[in-house]
Amino acid sequence: MSVGGRVGGNGGNGSAGSGTGAGEIRKTVLPGGLRVLTERVPTVRSATFGIWVHVGSRDETPALNGATHYLEHVLFKGTERRSALEISAALDAVGGEMNAFTSKEFTCYYARVLDADLPLAIDVVGDMLTSSVLDPAEIEAERGVILEEIAMTEDDPGDCVHDLFAHTMFGDSPLGRPVLGTVDTVNSLTRDRIARFYRKHYDPPHLVVAAAGNLDHDAVVHQVRAAFDRAGALSRTDGTAEPVGPRTGMRAVRAHGRVDLSDRRTEQAHLVLGMPGVSRNDDRRWALGVLSTALGGGMSSRLFQEIREKRGLAYSTYSYTSGFADCGLFGVYAGCRPSQVADVLKICRDELDQAARQGLPDDELKRAIGQLTGSTVLGLEDTGALMHRLGKSELCWGEQLSVDDMLAKISAVTPDDVRAVAQDVLDQRPSLAVIGPLTDRQASQLHEAVA
Structure with missing residues (x-):
């Protein structure tokens, strides 16, 4: 059974307006720990749908540096139902926008579409997150793309000075290493390592679904559940599993005067x-x-x-x-x-x-x-x-x-x-x-x- 409610300013149940006055925020927790949150904005004709993953570059070992970002790229490269071209073409055909980003502590995949096309966005992004085939040929092809991204960053000193500063402050620790990884670590990442990382972190308790725009909460929950059920993602976890909570108990190494x-x-x-x-x-x-x-x-x-x-x-x-x-x-x-x-x-x-x-x-x-x-x-x-x-x-x-x-x-x-x-x-x-x-x-x- 789903656990639902309207989320107030303190995060509890009860009716409340959204912070912008557009509409209420609602939250439902599906069996297996998948959270679905929506904010209804009836005055617009668009909607943005995102799936957030409780994993970032600080969850990587030194040998896996760059794996989170690499996986973010690879999930666009094909599922059991869609090729890489079909994933991008599905959103292009309706004028939608789709992208993703990786940070130190989380990853997000999102799509912005007309409100009528929200079910399509949910289906495509949900398919990517739950059913990636991690094709070895696509992984190898994307390795070159990521190496070019690293080179592009290196060519922008105004950007990479912030990576240098993070290393100055945190040293060779997860927070001090670059989100993109390095040429050496990216070249050493194999399909098996990326697949293990995917299976470990991309399960329902680690995921948060968020959507905002001209939408209906119950319809979004139904569509999200259908997308995850289609891939068997919810059945792969214990139905009583609880969502993974916010990060606690970590201690970052910080330097002074370096x-x-x-x-x-x-x-x-x-x-x-x-x-x-x-x-x-x-x-x-x-x-x-x-x-x-x-x-x-x-x-x-x-x-x-x-x-x-x-x-x-x-x-x-x-x-x-x-x-x-x-x-x-x-x-x-x-x-x-x-x-x-x-x-x-x-x-x-x-x-x-x-x-x-x-x-x-x-x-x-x-x-x-x-x-x-x-x-x-x-x-x-x-x-x-x-x-x-x-x-x-x-x-x-x-x-x-x-x-x-x-x-x-x-x-x-x-x-x-x-x-x-x-x-x-x-x-x-x-x-x-x-x-x-x-x-x-x-x-x-x-x-x-x-x-």
Whole structure:
């Protein structure tokens, strides 16, 4: 028997509006632990359907680095009912969009279609997730595609500097290794290894189905159940199996004061300066979000004004936070001429040090709260974003926090909260990752600046 209910802001049963005011969020748990969540938005003519998998690159051993992402590619390459071409053609024929992504802690496959074509999207994506044949020839062909993706990333220093920074902070640990894997690990992955990874992680208790748009919850549940029953996926598990809960009990290795410099013949030097942040379960994450927005979240932010507007030292500069189950990161990025990298780094350090010692003025924090509030709401103005919130919230927190509740958390942040988290986070010894053409003297200056 299905277990269903309407999900309120605290993740329990009971009627509630969605955070955007579009409609209610409902949740059903099917036998075997498969969760189905929907948010009805009757004012649109589209729907986005996604299946979230409770596995990411941090679940890989060193030898399996890149397996999660490799499998994400391979599941598009054919099932018992459809060839790779038929999978893509099915959505193309109705003007739909289909894609997937892999992160450190989860994977998502999704499709956006007209509301009338939602049953097709459910059938195709469900077929991919439950009935992939993992054809050896397709796996070999896709290996070349993934190696090209790695090469493309390596050619974009503004992108791969973040991988370098993750390695600077976490070392040769699951969080420090790249999601894509490396050329060596991807070349070593065999069909048998990928198949074992697939069987281990792609069972109903590890999956969350999320859909948002002009839809009917009961119809979605029926269609999802039919798609999984067709493949026998639900019958392969114990009917009393419980969904896998959010990640707990992990301990990431974090470094302080490390410097990683990668000498490359690029036109710019790309740097990330940062330190350990807070986990996604830490109540301080709301205050840290406000602090990050004030420091580097927009054109009026401290870093943007000091580095770009006043001194013209960089085109792109920003700050960001990343929250994982057991830890987090706070980072500042800038891309500048190699000759200016020491000056840019000094400004970044000065601004972070000042925020740690003195906090930020109330007017800047008020502006940051307003910016964060507006961007949160505007970021949920399409069905894809709503689907993303449903799936990620269920996997990461096991509940749905309404947008109204989220806005209340942001608005409740006080200057004292921001000062406290600034002292906790920014007063730590930072680490630094830089990619660019650096002289020995510049490298020495960068090491000294972080010491």
